[in-house]
Amino acid sequence: MPINLNPEAAAEWDKYLEANTIEEQIMHLERFLGVVVKHKGVENHLRMAKGKLKKLKAQRAKLKLQQAKTRSGERWLVPKGEDAQIVIIGTVNSGRSSILNALSKSEAAKIGTYPFTTVRPEVGSITAAGARLQLVELPAIVDGSAQGEMSGKLVLAGIRNGDCVVIVLDLSKDPVDQLKLILKELKTGKIRLNTKKPNVTIEKVGSGSIQVFNSHFFQGEGKEAIIDILRAKGYTNVIVRFYDSTSVDQFLDALDSTITYLPAIIVASKGDSEGSKMNYEELKKFLEDSNLQMQVLPTSAARKEGIDGLEEVIFSQLGKIRIYTRNANGEVAERPILLDQGAIVEEAIEILSKKMLKFFRFARIWGKSAKFDGEKVGLERELLDGDVIQVFA
Template sequence: MGIAEKIAEIEFEISRTQKNKATEYHLGLLKAKLAKYRQQLLEPSAKAGVKGDGFDVMKSGDARVALIGFPSVGKSTILSKLTKTHSEAASYEFTTLTCIPGVIDYNGANIQLLDLPGIIEGAAQGKGRGKQVIAVARTADLVMMMLDALKGDIQKDLLTKELEAMGIRLNTKKPDVYFKLKKTGGVKLTSMVPLTNVSEKLAQLILHEYKIHNCELVIREDITADQLIDVICGNRVYLPCIYVYNKVDQITIEEVDRIAHLPNCIVTSCEMGLNLDYLLDVMWEYLGLIMIFTKKPGNKPELDNENGIIMRSGCKVQHVCHSIHRDLADQCKYALVWGTSVKFSPQRVGLQHVMHHEDVIQIVTK
């Protein structure tokens, strides 16, 4: 029996098992085995011969966005609309057969947008070229999931399942759990909060399934068995995701209103160019990008996008110094900042001061 067949067998066993206190240990072990087999499926075969053509392209710009979706949902059309790159678009499936990169110029930032081939059900098991597509998505800063408005909810559930099978968690945060392997000492499990989903016995069983007999595990929040398995595997990627429901011109206004009020969802019509400006605004917000302007002593700041510095939200003066020159942080005496991050403008701050969008900074060296 191959790995794919074993995965299908365990998934069937999980689906037919009732979820209650009596079966929680059995389900926990099944989930641990399922994660192990999926991990084996992701690992490259030692007997692999010549490598095939990959999809990955060099990461460039200030951020990377991956377009994920089933065939013929409008990925190529939106790439052509948002960038200057032409991607072949047609009404038949599998028009795009490789990764096509484009660049969105927005608020002075260069955002790399990747048009990936359409995913089919079973992509995580290698159907189509799904494993390559999802592997590229793991390197992105944001996933933009393109959905057909006529069957969006079904597509959303299937795509989320395929991505989760490949270790991608959408719009969820990493569990607040400390895990460290040790050579001796047995399993030391400490819980900082009451656990309702994972008992100490279940945690021990899951660790035993992974042949882990010596480790330190500190649980700081109430987690599930799936989250504990994610922590043990250690290769999960947690990415923000925007669900873009395309072709809304083909559904009723009531349905459009329902979808628009769902969390992390945007309604668009790529063919008609509807709501694309708002999509760019939301993309900027989800990527957590900010613009910082610099000022030379005695001169006015140049408040235009060409002279701004693109940084990540939460960046400090130290990070701004590093983006200008690698030695500037060591030479920095203090900085003068104008903007919303300070109580009064200008304000003298140190290297650990957190910057805000459209702040102006002047570095004073020693």
């Protein structure tokens, strides 16, 4: 533990280290992040804590999933078997199976001229510079999916289980209609795309009524409004801390721990069909006008256009970096380890071997973050996508 932590934060960090359950670890990490006084000297520590919190939450979700599975006996959700899971969604007949097959260079998913060809998840896999991505095509989203129409609840659960969403929009029909429908269902299903999780912490306490810190970040009608919202939601004893500018909607989202935040891109399909150019332009205009930050990639699975390189765009959405290890013989591993963007040398070694971390002397790095090939660095150096690392312990 760095000695430059404020005592409140240090105490929470110690409790986190001593915690026995995932729930407790999450609680103390969240509290730690809530009380830590931020300054340059704790930046990397903070980033590490955030990374750990994210992993613990993922672990908790996975556990819940497994429990849910054994209860119902249905193996509808695809367990994560690769570095990341990419879910391919869209309205009926939009071309999802064709995109899945084109990307994974297989004929595995059935393509039908009739609607609802895909009624259960179809799985494929691809690599992006060594990182393995699992592709899961989910059954079509329909009007009412969020209410359970056409296995809608399972489709939405499948999306929440993913790490990134690929929305397939059919350019032979009105893509704006399709997108509006999908966004509506996802919103009802408590899934937010390309939206940053609100930077607010909400800590329930035993007593002390409602305390609000940094309320100037709240864009609503002042501190009273915050308290009104909290009371209306049934909070009596709670500490709320704002760290960033937060709208009323964002604050409401922050109070709901069941909301899932995911990155997303649009793959516009059937770019070879009649009218597709015009539809594509309209889609782009709609995105611009509605201020939706979502990348659109036009493709044609039929002509195999726009498919090459798609895996790199998908990978870049994950917020991960690929780090390749180099052994004593100078051989570089084909398969990278995946770390969160902003990760430091210490986090890479932690994944490789905890023992190595204990006996760490220095590391050498090659790539974007190295000032020169084989630069000698310590544990605190930040890594960038594609870096090669050799550890000396």
